[in-house]
Amino acid sequence: MTKVFNNPLDFREQMLDGFTAAYSRTIERIRDASGVMVRGGPTAGKVAVLIGGGGGHYPLFGGLVGKGFATGAVMGEIFTSPSAEQCYRCAKAVDGGAGIVFAYGNYSGDVMNFSMATMRLKLEGLDVRQVLVTDDVASSTDVDSRRGVAGDFFVFKVLGASAWRGDSLDTVEALGRRANAMTRSFGVAFGGCTVPGQGQPLFTVAPDQMELGLGLHGEPGVETSKLLTAQEVSGLLVDKLLSDIPRGAGTRAAVLVNGLGATKYEELFVLYSDMHRRLSAAGIETYKPIVGELATSLNMEGCSLTLMWLDKELQALVDAPAETPAWTNY
Amino acid sequence: MTKVFNNPLDFREQMLDGFTAAYSRTIERIRDASGVMVRGGPTAGKVAVLIGGGGGHYPLFGGLVGKGFATGAVMGEIFTSPSAEQCYRCAKAVDGGAGIVFAYGNYSGDVMNFSMATMRLKLEGLDVRQVLVTDDVASSTDVDSRRGVAGDFFVFKVLGASAWRGDSLDTVEALGRRANAMTRSFGVAFGGCTVPGQGQPLFTVAPDQMELGLGLHGEPGVETSKLLTAQEVSGLLVDKLLSDIPRGAGTRAAVLVNGLGATKYEELFVLYSDMHRRLSAAGIETYKPIVGELATSLNMEGCSLTLMWLDKELQALVDAPAETPAWTNY
Amino acid sequence: MNQADLTARCLDAALSVILEKETELAYLDSVAGDGDHGAGMARGFRAVVASGAGSSTAGEVLAKAGMAFSNAAGGSSGALVGMYLMTLGMNLSGEITRAAQLHTALLKAQEAVMKLGKSQAGDKTLLDTLVPFTTAYGEAASAGASLTAAWLSALGAARAGMESTRDMISKRGRSAVLKERSLGTQDPGATSVYYVLQAAGDVLQSHCPQ
Amino acid sequence: MNQADLTARCLDAALSVILEKETELAYLDSVAGDGDHGAGMARGFRAVVASGAGSSTAGEVLAKAGMAFSNAAGGSSGALVGMYLMTLGMNLSGEITRAAQLHTALLKAQEAVMKLGKSQAGDKTLLDTLVPFTTAYGEAASAGASLTAAWLSALGAARAGMESTRDMISKRGRSAVLKERSLGTQDPGATSVYYVLQAAGDVLQSHCPQ
Numbered sequence A, B: 001m002t003k004v005f006n007n008p009l010d011f012r013e014q015m016l017d018g019f020t021a022a023y024s025r026t027i028e029r030i031r032d033a034s035g036v037m038v039r040g041g042p043t044a045g046k047v048a049v050l051i052g053g054g055g056g057h058y059p060l061f062g063g064l065v066g067k068g069f070a071t072g073a074v075m076g077e078i079f080t081s082p083s084a085e086q087c088y089r090c091a092k093a094v095d096g097g098a099g100i101v102f103a104y105g106n107y108s109g110d111v112m113n114f115s116m117a118t119m120r121l122k123l124e125g126l127d128v129r130q131v132l133v134t135d136d137v138a139s140s141t142d143v144d145s146r147r148g149v150a151g152d153f154f155v156f157k158v159l160g161a162s163a164w165r166g167d168s169l170d171t172v173e174a175l176g177r178r179a180n181a182m183t184r185s186f187g188v189a190f191g192g193c194t195v196p197g198q199g200q201p202l203f204t205v206a207p208d209q210m211e212l213g214l215g216l217h218g219e220p221g222v223e224t225s226k227l228l229t230a231q232e233v234s235g236l237l238v239d240k241l242l243s244d245i246p247r248g249a250g251t252r253a254a255v256l257v258n259g260l261g262a263t264k265y266e267e268l269f270v271l272y273s274d275m276h277r278r279l280s281a282a283g284i285e286t287y288k289p290i291v292g293e294l295a296t297s298l299n300m301e302g303c304s305l306t307l308m309w310l311d312k313e314l315q316a317l318v319d320a321p322a323e324t325p326a327w328t329n330y
Numbered sequence C, D: 001m002n003q004a005d006l007t008a009r010c011l012d013a014a015l016s017v018i019l020e021k022e023t024e025l026a027y028l029d030s031v032a033g034d035g036d037h038g039a040g041m042a043r044g045f046r047a048v049v050a051s052g053a054g055s056s057t058a059g060e061v062l063a064k065a066g067m068a069f070s071n072a073a074g075g076s077s078g079a080l081v082g083m084y085l086m087t088l089g090m091n092l093s094g095e096i097t098r099a100a101q102l103h104t105a106l107l108k109a110q111e112a113v114m115k116l117g118k119s120q121a122g123d124k125t126l127l128d129t130l131v132p133f134t135t136a137y138g139e140a141a142s143a144g145a146s147l148t149a150a151w152l153s154a155l156g157a158a159r160a161g162m163e164s165t166r167d168m169i170s171k172r173g174r175s176a177v178l179k180e181r182s183l184g185t186q187d188p189g190a191t192s193v194y195y196v197l198q199a200a201g202d203v204l205q206s207h208c209p210q
């Protein structure tokens, strides 16, 4: 249950205000728009990476803005894609003259709004590319129709690192697409979440049940199961991803065990204990696993496993330094 | 509700196993003990800082082990102090020959167990000091009797940074004590948490109520209130801390707005929006505020505000580089 | 009342009905979606009403409304309803003198939504309300009905279209992922659009009953 | 049965009763504490029973049990109950021939707990069970009762002590912070210690009824 708010109508604005006040050492507010950008604004001559989507997923999206990561983020209302107008304004603010990559999870609202902004920016002569994240294997058998979930983190990291080191727009876009093509996620949920000011959770799960293949927006899963043990959940998630390895994948993968908000770190470590064994047994080299909350859904109970299959270049981009409110590595 | 586990009796061990497997790039397991230490073990000639306490508070305690932060952590069962034997074993493992500082929150179980280990180590000729964290203003009017809550983060950071730069045992201890003396926290809760395998939450809060002055261990608060708005909660927390400013405090304070597990980032930012305004209006310079989950209580709903009043030296230690599973700064 | 004011009244009425139905719309969207449809429509129409003044034609009112809606609402419905209103407005120039004029604009607006959403009637979306409404309106208009009469007579088809979404499997939007799980619940967008058409019909009937 | 085996039986019985009461103890500790008392006592006595074999005297069994308990249980009760058992064991050398021998050891063990916990009877802790138990045992023993008889006769005082914690305000441990809020609930440590004393009494009565 979301409990800390004033008037729900002011939630997004107050959230952005507090976020900007807290992290002014790293980011700044984009004036007259619902978004933030790296402190000091874009670097002339560098490709800008603008990530974005609905609210309620912190550190997505603003928490991943900073040196070595996204140039800016356009942030919508809770679970609601930002409007085309907001995407447009934020794009203008982050533009460094070397082209813009819009990167976001594949949801119809985001696609429509970012695409309208893209059209408008192109009419103004800007070179804008779109990289959609489609990592959720539960959401479709057709890879391009899949939703974007926690895989956002890796795809944005690759895009940001590539742009930051000075790659051309073509290269940044191509690497982002490659990162997405190599990224797969699957998740489960144990309970829903409540949007600020609403009395009812978006969905409920019986205490002895769980949902398989959940989304990031409080959508229920695609299938219901009885509540499984940690080892069974681990088996399910690992098997799903190992039965859907992208073509061209090697044997090394970056790993993210992501909590959705109310499934906590200790539980995720118990889960990872078993996942690690299974992945190792399958001959997979787990690269710098991350266990934490990198793509949340308010206080939803649930978690997911993401693998990004690495080649040398993707690995270098994962390793590249970054400094954002929610993620730092050197 | 804690949902991801196997046999609850194996929870701590499997958690530690998964944690160590995930973050072997930073930490390693202490052999035959319930704890972890910085990868490669202690540095000879440097003071060792051993933090510890019960489980269920990630990133406390293992998540804060690494270069520039704690040398090691001894980790108990969920909400249960580690035994004296475990404290002893972990202390032996992290000893670099320059003395050991035990640092932990002031709970009677921890005090007894760490103190027994201290006695035993002293009998063996080791120089062991104890720095207790007592930041929770709600828990007592007598400063030394107060509990340790989210202030652990700042006190451990100061201790770790001091030890890491090579300070003597006396200096590390003194700085740790100064950090603790300058640190104050106050928290509220909106709902309890459930220990793995137990059917009932440790306490419940009516939907239209909240608890003031909560602990970190699922203990209910010291007082019940009707549910307040974010601005009212902010006012309450800020006022509590401003009415209990330690002697010798300046006007600059490091800030931590800490979520206990199920009160999420967006809510904390809404809260911070108002806190920032109030603190600024009171003439306080907020230094590098941190808004996140640095001291959790499983999936408890609640949050707290911590201020560590800075002088030049404490500020330098806060700024010193660190790299742990849950905290990196450079 | 001039047509610009009449249009503004219709949009005021849309806001009222959406605020009244906000919880229902949130509920419908939470079954297979993310629960934000009620809040989004309310945000959109609040912005529309706030941006209302100072236009001299119905077309101008609607075009402005579309921009305000889309910017404030966000989400799929922000883009789609915003696009709809904007296209409707841009295809209505000057005074509307014949019911058929509006039909042409309704068709263009509907096509713009189809193009933007890559969707059509039968996909369990707001198009399942819009398409039958526009068809019925067009038929009544060619049979000589006045704008108001044609509008009111088309509401029945709109309602039937809305209700038909209950038995559809979603092919577009967030809920598409859930396939069979989306069966049995009416589409939120189809529902809100019906309420808006109905509210506009009430305004037309009382202020422009010819 | 020799005294080492008898002592081991008492510890087995302690484990049984703690497992049986684990949920109740967890509940009592959750009212004003952190809910882990049942699990901690169970972990402690499981380790005690697992470490049981190979001692030749009651004292040795208890000293070993104390170490095993404290290491496995953790928490306040791990430290305190572990210290209690260990001190008890270390103060019992060789065969116990007189009830008064045990009284001396019980007193020493109780003092060790007071020193470690910086606490005394009246603080709403396990001492509120232990102190009246030891006093009553001592009185019975000086009046000439056998060990078993003295033990059994002291259980009433232990029970009354345990029950008296219900109306106390906590002065030690986690619950001390809650002050008046701790009123009305029996102290978990006082409760578990009573169950253990009672279980040991049952073993003494059936195996050593003299």
Ligand SMILES: Nc1ncnc2c1ncn2[C@@H]1O[C@H](COP(=O)(O)OP(=O)(O)O)[C@@H](O)[C@H]1O
Residues within 6 Å of the ligand: A079, A080, A081, A108, A109, A110, C029, C033, C034, C035, C036, C037, C040, C041, C074, C075, C076, C077, C078, C080, C116, C117, C118, C119, C124, C125, C126, C127, C172, C173, C174, C187, C188, C189, C190
């Ligand atoms: N591609 C599409 N084409 C037409 N209508 C759509 C499409 N996607 C979504 N919709 C409509 O939008 C409604 C959902 O609106 P809303 O909840 O605001 O969007 P979101 O899915 O972004 O949360 C659906 O009920 C449906 O009527």
Ligand SMILES: Nc1ncnc2c1ncn2[C@@H]1O[C@H](COP(=O)(O)OP(=O)(O)O)[C@@H](O)[C@H]1O
Residues within 6 Å of the ligand: B079, B080, B081, B108, B109, B110, D029, D033, D034, D035, D036, D037, D040, D041, D074, D075, D076, D077, D078, D080, D113, D116, D117, D118, D119, D124, D125, D126, D127, D172, D173, D174, D187, D188, D189, D190
């Ligand atoms: N300082 C103390 N002195 C004596 N007994 C204590 C003290 N602190 C705690 N206790 C006892 O320990 C019990 C709680 O045990 P447990 O739940 O295992 O410890 P923790 O408080 O560490 O979670 C209390 O009910 C009380 O009887």
Ligand SMILES: [Mg+2]
Residues within 6 Å of the ligand: A054, A079, A080, A081, A109, C034, C036, C075, C076
């Ligand atoms: Mg939405």
Ligand SMILES: [Mg+2]
Residues within 6 Å of the ligand: B054, B079, B080, B081, B109, D034, D036, D075, D076
């Ligand atoms: Mg405890």
Ligand SMILES: [Mg+2]
Residues within 6 Å of the ligand: C029, C033, C034, C035, C036, C037, C075
């Ligand atoms: Mg929606």
Ligand SMILES: [Mg+2]
Residues within 6 Å of the ligand: D029, D033, D034, D035, D036, D037, D075
């Ligand atoms: Mg306890």
